[in-house]
Amino acid sequence: MAKRTKASARKKGAARKAVGPVKPIPAAYHVRDVHVSAIVDAVKKLCIDANLELEPDMLRAFDRALTTERSPAGKQVLQILKDNAQMAKTRRIPYCQDTGFVVCFVELGQDVHVTGGALDDAINEGVRQGYTQGFLRASIVTSPFDRVNTGDNTPAVIHVDVVPGAELKLAIMAKGGGCENRSKYTMLTPAAGIEGVKDFIIDCVKTAGPDACPPLILGVGVGGTFEKAALLSKKALFREVGSANPDPMLDALEKELLERANRLGIGPQGYGGDTTSFGIHVLTYPCHITSLPVAVTIECHAHRHKEATL
Amino acid sequence: MSITTAADGIKDVTTPLSDSDVESLKTGDRVRITGVLYTARDAAHGRLFPLIERGEPLPIDVRGQVIYYTGPSPARPGDIVGSIGPTTGGRMDKFTPALLKLGLKGTMGKGARSQVVKDAFRQYKGVYFGAIGGAGAVLSRFVKKVAIVAYEDLGTEAIRRLEVEDFPAIVVNDCHGGDLYEEGMARYAR
Numbered sequence: 001m002a003k004r005t006k007a008s009a010r011k012k013g014a015a016r017k018a019v020g021p022v023k024p025i026p027a028a029y030h031v032r033d034v035h036v037s038a039i040v041d042a043v044k045k046l047c048i049d050a051n052l053e054l055e056p057d058m059l060r061a062f063d064r065a066l067t068t069e070r071s072p073a074g075k076q077v078l079q080i081l082k083d084n085a086q087m088a089k090t091r092r093i094p095y096c097q098d099t100g101f102v103v104c105f106v107e108l109g110q111d112v113h114v115t116g117g118a119l120d121d122a123i124n125e126g127v128r129q130g131y132t133q134g135f136l137r138a139s140i141v142t143s144p145f146d147r148v149n150t151g152d153n154t155p156a157v158i159h160v161d162v163v164p165g166a167e168l169k170l171a172i173m174a175k176g177g178g179c180e181n182r183s184k185y186t187m188l189t190p191a192a193g194i195e196g197v198k199d200f201i202i203d204c205v206k207t208a209g210p211d212a213c214p215p216l217i218l219g220v221g222v223g224g225t226f227e228k229a230a231l232l233s234k235k236a237l238f239r240e241v242g243s244a245n246p247d248p249m250l251d252a253l254e255k256e257l258l259e260r261a262n263r264l265g266i267g268p269q270g271y272g273g274d275t276t277s278f279g280i281h282v283l284t285y286p287c288h289i290t291s292l293p294v295a296v297t298i299e300c301h302a303h304r305h306k307e308a309t310l
Numbered sequence: 311m312s313i314t315t316a317a318d319g320i321k322d323v324t325t326p327l328s329d330s331d332v333e334s335l336k337t338g339d340r341v342r343i344t345g346v347l348y349t350a351r352d353a354a355h356g357r358l359f360p361l362i363e364r365g366e367p368l369p370i371d372v373r374g375q376v377i378y379y380t381g382p383s384p385a386r387p388g389d390i391v392g393s394i395g396p397t398t399g400g401r402m403d404k405f406t407p408a409l410l411k412l413g414l415k416g417t418m419g420k421g422a423r424s425q426v427v428k429d430a431f432r433q434y435k436g437v438y439f440g441a442i443g444g445a446g447a448v449l450s451r452f453v454k455k456v457a458i459v460a461y462e463d464l465g466t467e468a469i470r471r472l473e474v475e476d477f478p479a480i481v482v483n484d485c486h487g488g489d490l491y492e493e494g495m496a497r498y499a500r
Contacts, residue, residue: 070498071494071497074498077442080442080445080448081442081444081445084444084445084446084448087447087448087451088447091447093392093446093447093450094383094392094446094447095446095447096393096445097382097393097394097395097446097466098381098395098446099393135383135384135386135392136384137381137383137384137393137466138465138466139466147353149464149465149466149467151465176444177397178397178443181398209422209495210421210422210440210491211400211420212398212421213420213443264495264499265498265499266494266498267495269443270421270422270490270491270494270495271440271480271490272493272494272496272497272498274498300443302444
């Protein structure tokens with residue numbers, strides 16, 4: 001009897017579903033047309049607004065850090081960054097001259113029908129118009145080898161998720177190059193475990209150092225495959241800075257990592273101080289029995305992102 | 311002497327710089343720079359370097375000058391310049407010693423430099439200023455004049471001659487081996 005209980009308990013604990021079966025969706029949806037011109041206009045506005053107006057979560061992060069930062073040089077940097085955000089908004093000058101590589105996450109409702117052209121073309125046309133008409137810098141070269149500037153910051157890096165519903169959600173990030181250059185990936189062994197993951201993330205903060213314009217925000221993707229982890233690390237950056245991770249275990253992990261990162265002493269701009277990071281956001285995905293992939297996207301304090309739903 | 315210390319403790323630096331100017335600058339010094347800065351970043355350095363290797367003249371005379379690692383955003387009509395903060399200096403490490411050897415005195419950017427470059431600052435009397443990365447809107451106010459002087463086809467990466475007034479920066483690497491990043495981190499690490 002006891003044996004059987006044990007066996008069934010083991011059986012029960014042996015597997016845990018990560019995804020459920022197909023959920024029925026009521027047939028109330030009708031296909032909704034979204035014309036490409038609406039996408040062009042939305043992306044154009046998102047690009048301009050992202051570069052001129054920091055989101056409120058970042059402004060709150062500056063204020064919070066100003067109350068805790070011990071370093072006078074660090075405090076001064078934070079104050080200047082606050083002033084910079086204000087000036088960018090009022091004088092319509094980009095917060096940072098590196099107005100970024102546009103990374104566009106699209107959530108395409110499966111009942112949306114894009115009309116009048118191709119989705120990718122519409123997004124790129126929005127980028128083109130936003131960057132040329134908004135006086136934003138063209139920072140993209142045609143080929144990594146010949147390095148001739150495309151002149152209008154196109155193309156964007158586009159990721160499309162097809163989701164239930166009849167809405168089209170566009171989330172863009174103007175991703176700076178200096179911090180992107182410090183992003184990293186590693187494939188740990190399952191034996192390395194969570195401690196291995198933590199050490200890798202902290203090491204990423206250290207090697208980014210002053211180069212990536214601290215205070216940094218870290219997007220971390222753990223699990224999945226090589227490319228899935230990297231994608232999650234970008235996606236993680238869209239969560240509000242200073243907000244809690246909805247998963248209590250990951251929330252505790254993030255808080256511990258943030259505390260460790262801020263004990264490194266790198267500080268604002270690397271001049272020394274307590275504010276090395278404003279937030280570390282972790283997303284996970286199921287992974288293979290052999291693997292523990294970890295990707296870290298490094299984001300600078302010029303964390304420019306905007307979203308729109310059509 | 312083109313460096314004086316103001317009442318607020320900040321050093322007023324006027325370019326061009328001499329060896330003794332550079333020697334008087336110490337890691338951690340806050341400075342206000344007035345005069346000419348030349349902009350150059352990855353692509354412009356990539357064009358200057360082969361000229362130096364072949365011993366050919368450069369489009370700018372770098373002797374005594376300061377190179378600012380930046381690629382500004384376009385100016386709006388009526389503005390002098392767009393956003394103009396620093397880019398990561400370490401990417402120019404490959405080229406910097408050769409420019410210092412030619413007489414370049416200052417570089418300005420953000421982020422750490424290699425030991426080879428720090429050694430070259432000692433050897434040739436050079437200095438690395440840190441400007442605040444990501445503060446390009448604020449920094450644009452200190453730029454009074456802009457002219458493209460070479461490689462216009464490079465767009466934002468062209469070499470520009472900037473005239474600046476009281477441009478705020480901090481000495482990161484002096485010519486005495488000091489490094490603000492290392493010192494700052496050591497002071498605040500817990």
